[in-house]
Amino acid sequence: MEPGSPEDWQLRQLRDNHSPMRRAGWVTLVYVLTGVVWIVLSDRLIGSLVANVELLVLLQTWKGVLFFLVTGLVLFYVIYRQLNHDRALLSLQYEQRRALRFRERQLTVLMNNLPGMAYRCHPDEHWTMSFVSAGCADLTGYQSDELVNNRSVSFASLIDEASQPEIALAVEKAVDRDGAFSVEYALTRKDGERIWVWERGCSVEDESGVRFVEGIILDISDRKALEQELEVLATRDSLTGLLNRRESARVLAEEQARASRYRRPLALLWADIDHFKRINDTWGHAAGDQVLCAVSDLLRDSVRSVDTVGRFGGEEFIVILPEMGAEEAREVAERLREQVGRQVVTLPGGETVSLTISIGVAAFPDHGQTQEELCAAADKAMYRAKKQGRNCAVMAQAS
Ligand SMILES: Nc1nc2c(ncn2[C@@H]2O[C@H](COP(=O)(O)OP(=O)(O)OP(=O)(O)O)[C@@H](O)[C@H]2O)c(=O)[nH]1
Incomplete structure (x- = not known):
C-alpha cells in the first residue's frame, strides 16, 4: 500500500482512534448530560410560561416525544456511520488480502519459471x-x-x-x-x-x-563455452594449434617489457622450414599441412613450459625464450634444428618426408632494445642462415 493512499489514511485513523470502551463511554455521557439538561431546562421554561395544568401536562408529553425522536435520530445517525465505517474497513481488508494472494501467486509462478x-x-x-x-x-x-x-x-x-x-x-x-x-x-x-x-x-x-x-x-x-571457443579462435592458429601471429606478438611484447623492467635476459628464435614449397609441390597441400603440424608438435614438445611457440605465418615459427641469454638460445636452436632434421613425417600414402629448418637467434638487449628490433634481428639472422646453405642456426648481429 502506498503511504498517503486513502487506504493508508483509513488505517491510520483506525489506529489513532480512542479505544471502543472510551468512545462508548463518551457517547453515553453526552447522551445522559444532554437528557438531564434538556429535562431540567425545558421543565423550567414551560413551568415559567404556562400556568394552565392541562396544557402543562400536554406540553410535557410532547416534549418527551420530541426528546425520543431527536435522540432516536441521533442514535440512528451514529450507528449508521459506525457500521458504514466498519464495512469500508472490512472490504479494504478483503481487497488487501486478495491483492496479497494475487501477488504471492504471481511471485511463485515467476520464481518457478525463472531460467535459473x-x-x-x-x-x-x-x-x-x-x-x-x-x-x-x-x-x-x-x-x-x-x-x-x-x-x-x-x-x-x-x-x-x-x-x-x-x-x-x-x-x-x-x-x-x-x-x-x-x-x-x-x-x-x-x-x-x-x-x-x-x-x-x-x-x-x-x-x-x-x-x-x-x-x-x-x-x-x-x-x-562460446567465450572459450572464441578465445581459442582469436589466439590460436587453426591448423597447428600454436599461438597465432597476433597472440605471439602480444606475448613477445609482454616478455620484452618484463625483461626490460627487471633487466632480465630474453631470447627469440625465428625458424623457417627449408624448401617447404617443394613439399607442397611434390606431395600436395594436405601433405604440406601435415608437415607443418608435425614440426609444430615437435617444437612445442621440445621447449620448456615457460617458453612460447607461435606460428608467425606460412612455414615460419617463433620461439620466445624468457630468462635465456644468447649462447644458451643458440644451443636450443641447434638442438631444435637437429631434432627437426632427424624427424621423418610419414604421409597417409606411406611416403616419408624428411625436412630441415633454418633458425635465426636474437637476444635482448644485445640484438634489439624493442620488440620490433628483436624480431627484425632474428628474421635477418634466419635469412643469413638460408643464404649460408640452410639447415643451420645463425646468431643475429649486435645492433
Ligand atoms: N600446405 C601449406 N602450405 C603453405 C601454408 N602457408 C604457406 N604455405 C606455402 O609455403 C610455401 C612457402 O614457400 P617459400 O616462401 O617460397 O619458401 P620455401 O619453399 O620454404 O623456401 P625457403 O624458405 O627459401 O627455404 C608457399 O608455397 C606457400 O604456399 C599452409 O598453411 N599450408
Whole structure:
C-alpha cells in the first residue's frame, strides 16, 4: 500500500482512534448530560410560561416525544456511520488480502519459471539457504529440501574452491554498502557435472534486523563455452594449434617489457622450414599441412613450459625464450634444428618426408632494445642462415 493512499489514511485513523470502551463511554455521557439538561431546562421554561395544568401536562408529553425522536435520530445517525465505517474497513481488508494472494501467486509462478534458481541465504561460510526456488533441481541436481538449511549438502560445497574468496569478498562489499553484487563461478552439480553460473544478489535485512542475501543464479555454461571457443579462435592458429601471429606478438611484447623492467635476459628464435614449397609441390597441400603440424608438435614438445611457440605465418615459427641469454638460445636452436632434421613425417600414402629448418637467434638487449628490433634481428639472422646453405642456426648481429 502506498503511504498517503486513502487506504493508508483509513488505517491510520483506525489506529489513532480512542479505544471502543472510551468512545462508548463518551457517547453515553453526552447522551445522559444532554437528557438531564434538556429535562431540567425545558421543565423550567414551560413551568415559567404556562400556568394552565392541562396544557402543562400536554406540553410535557410532547416534549418527551420530541426528546425520543431527536435522540432516536441521533442514535440512528451514529450507528449508521459506525457500521458504514466498519464495512469500508472490512472490504479494504478483503481487497488487501486478495491483492496479497494475487501477488504471492504471481511471485511463485515467476520464481518457478525463472531460467535459473532464486534463493535467500545467510551470509555464513556454508551459504546456508533458507529458501530456493523450484529451478534449484534443474540447476544443481539437488531438490530444494536437500539444500535448504544444509540438510543434505551446503551450497558452499558446490562452489569451485578457487572462486570462493572472490565471491566472499563481493558479498561482503555488498553487505557493507547495502548494494548488489554479481559473480561468475564454476559449480559442481549432484551428478558431478561442472557448470558455469552467473549470480546476482543483494543484501537485505528482515523485520528483526537479521541480514540475508537474496538473488538469482543462472546457468551460463553455453556462453562460457562460446567465450572459450572464441578465445581459442582469436589466439590460436587453426591448423597447428600454436599461438597465432597476433597472440605471439602480444606475448613477445609482454616478455620484452618484463625483461626490460627487471633487466632480465630474453631470447627469440625465428625458424623457417627449408624448401617447404617443394613439399607442397611434390606431395600436395594436405601433405604440406601435415608437415607443418608435425614440426609444430615437435617444437612445442621440445621447449620448456615457460617458453612460447607461435606460428608467425606460412612455414615460419617463433620461439620466445624468457630468462635465456644468447649462447644458451643458440644451443636450443641447434638442438631444435637437429631434432627437426632427424624427424621423418610419414604421409597417409606411406611416403616419408624428411625436412630441415633454418633458425635465426636474437637476444635482448644485445640484438634489439624493442620488440620490433628483436624480431627484425632474428628474421635477418634466419635469412643469413638460408643464404649460408640452410639447415643451420645463425646468431643475429649486435645492433
Ligand atoms: N600446405 C601449406 N602450405 C603453405 C601454408 N602457408 C604457406 N604455405 C606455402 O609455403 C610455401 C612457402 O614457400 P617459400 O616462401 O617460397 O619458401 P620455401 O619453399 O620454404 O623456401 P625457403 O624458405 O627459401 O627455404 C608457399 O608455397 C606457400 O604456399 C599452409 O598453411 N599450408
